[in-house]
Amino acid sequence: MRKTKNIKRVIIKVGSSSLCHQDGYIDQQKILYLVMQVAKLIEQGMTVVIVSSGAISAGMGAMELPRKPETLPQKQALAAIGQAKLMQIYEEIFQLFHLKCSQVLLNHGDFDDRQRLLNLSHTMNALIDYGVIPIVNENDALAVEEIRVGDNDTLSALLVPVIDADLLILVSDIDGLYTDNPHVNPQAKLLKYVEHIDEKIEKMASGSTSKLGTGGMATKIKAAKIVNDYGKDMVIVNGQKANSILHVFDEHESGTWFNGGSGQNLKAKAHWLTYRSHSKGKIIVDDGACLALKAHKSLLPSGIVDVKGQFLAGQVVDVVSQKGQRIAKGIVQYSSLEIIMIKGHQSYEIKHILDRHDYDEVIHVNNMVILGGDTNE
Numbered sequence: 001m002r003k004t005k006n007i008k009r010v011i012i013k014v015g016s017s018s019l020c021h022q023d024g025y026i027d028q029q030k031i032l033y034l035v036m037q038v039a040k041l042i043e044q045g046m047t048v049v050i051v052s053s054g055a056i057s058a059g060m061g062a063m064e065l066p067r068k069p070e071t072l073p074q075k076q077a078l079a080a081i082g083q084a085k086l087m088q089i090y091e092e093i094f095q096l097f098h099l100k101c102s103q104v105l106l107n108h109g110d111f112d113d114r115q116r117l118l119n120l121s122h123t124m125n126a127l128i129d130y131g132v133i134p135i136v137n138e139n140d141a142l143a144v145e146e147i148r149v150g151d152n153d154t155l156s157a158l159l160v161p162v163i164d165a166d167l168l169i170l171v172s173d174i175d176g177l178y179t180d181n182p183h184v185n186p187q188a189k190l191l192k193y194v195e196h197i198d199e200k201i202e203k204m205a206s207g208s209t210s211k212l213g214t215g216g217m218a219t220k221i222k223a224a225k226i227v228n229d230y231g232k233d234m235v236i237v238n239g240q241k242a243n244s245i246l247h248v249f250d251e252h253e254s255g256t257w258f259n260g261g262s263g264q265n266l267k268a269k270a271h272w273l274t275y276r277s278h279s280k281g282k283i284i285v286d287d288g289a290c291l292a293l294k295a296h297k298s299l300l301p302s303g304i305v306d307v308k309g310q311f312l313a314g315q316v317v318d319v320v321s322q323k324g325q326r327i328a329k330g331i332v333q334y335s336s337l338e339i340i341m342i343k344g345h346q347s348y349e350i351k352h353i354l355d356r357h358d359y360d361e362v363i364h365v366n367n368m369v370i371l372g373g374d375t376n377e
């Protein structure tokens with residue numbers, strides 16, 4: 001069952017194909033229809049944050065390029081050209097509705113670092129308090145591979161906990177999730193409601209076949225998992241259909257709805273650890289430690305066999321079995337150098353080895369999430 005009654009805060013993510021013509025030029029009419037719907041939601045008392053793609057496409061249009069360039073620096077340059085054009089159009093159109101908008105450009109580092117995340121949350125809430133609509137995009141011009149989120153489906157999902165949104169709406173060029181890519185398989189059927197994302201659902205989604213889109217349905221399912229695991233709902237709607245955003249809230253029930261009630265419902269810290277933090281290294285543990293972690297015990301030095309990478313106390317690391325399976329992710333209480341010295345030892349020996357004994361555990365159970373399966377996320 002869709003729950004749309006008490007929705008107060010929504011994030012609306014708009015894909016490039018829903019903002020641009022096929023040749024990449026920004027389609028002002030599409031932005032006008034989007035803003036008209038946003039203005040209606042605001043009139044109804046909702047808070048709206050927009051995550052808008054389209055910078056690279058707008059840059060392609062401005063430079064009259066027939067297709068997306070291959071190299072990252074070229075894409076970054078086009079994003080820098082296109083982002084300014086995009087915002088100019090948003091601003092002019094929002095003015096028609098007597099509304100103000102603002103630009104927020106983000107990278108993965110803004111979610112990875114707890115302090116920056118807090119700053120982001122404060123800024124977003126201050127904008128909301130001013131009644132100004134934040135328009136978010138990845139800071140593509142500066143996003144080298146290591147700090148990129150990579151696609152705006154994921155970026156918008158990561159924002160849900162930051163502003164405590166009730167619903168994420170992904171506006172795409174298609175009605176929602178089909179049993180297979182309908183551009184390839186015309187027999188594919190639209191799903192109206194996904195109770196729980198399992199392997200079967202994940203297998204239905206593939207990449208984008210359009211010239212402008214980035215992640216296709218695969219990144220939308222990944223986004224739904226992030227949002228549903230926070231206990232919130234997500235819906236995919238077709239931006240090419242009239243009023244598809246408004247129809248989420250009426251009897252039309254447009255798009256595919258992903259139910260937030262059936263996710264892992266992770267608490268804020270566990271959700272951050274699972275989806276937003278980047279691991280700085282690896283701790284390799286023996287079979288006994290693997291079993292203990294899966295039984296929700298803390299990681300003690302005695303079960304540690306090796307350490308990979310350099311990290312400080314307070315940073316996030318992966319915990320990996322000797323077979324290479326990622327078991328958990330957590331915040332360490334000792335640095336990599338200290339762990340190399342205390343690995344294989346009992347906790348009471350820490351004082352003798354390090355000349356201090358602040359904690360028994362290398363990772364406390366409260367600062368750790370257990371990861372299911374052989375994930376390489």
Ligand SMILES: Nc1ncnc2c1ncn2[C@@H]1O[C@H](COP(=O)(O)OP(=O)(O)O)[C@@H](O)[C@H]1O
Binds near residue numbers: 015180206214
């Ligand atoms: N199972 C599926 N159901 C629907 N679309 C799918 C599926 N698998 C892959 N796709 C592709 O995903 C596209 C939507 O994603 P994308 O092109 O990235 O658009 P956007 O710019 O809106 O993010 C569809 O047009 C389709 O080509």
Ligand SMILES: N[C@@H](CCC(=O)OP(=O)(O)O)C(=O)O
Binds near residue numbers: 054137214216
């Ligand atoms: N940040 C990029 C868009 C990345 C992206 O996810 O694109 P899309 O699949 O069209 O939503 C841009 O502004 O061009």
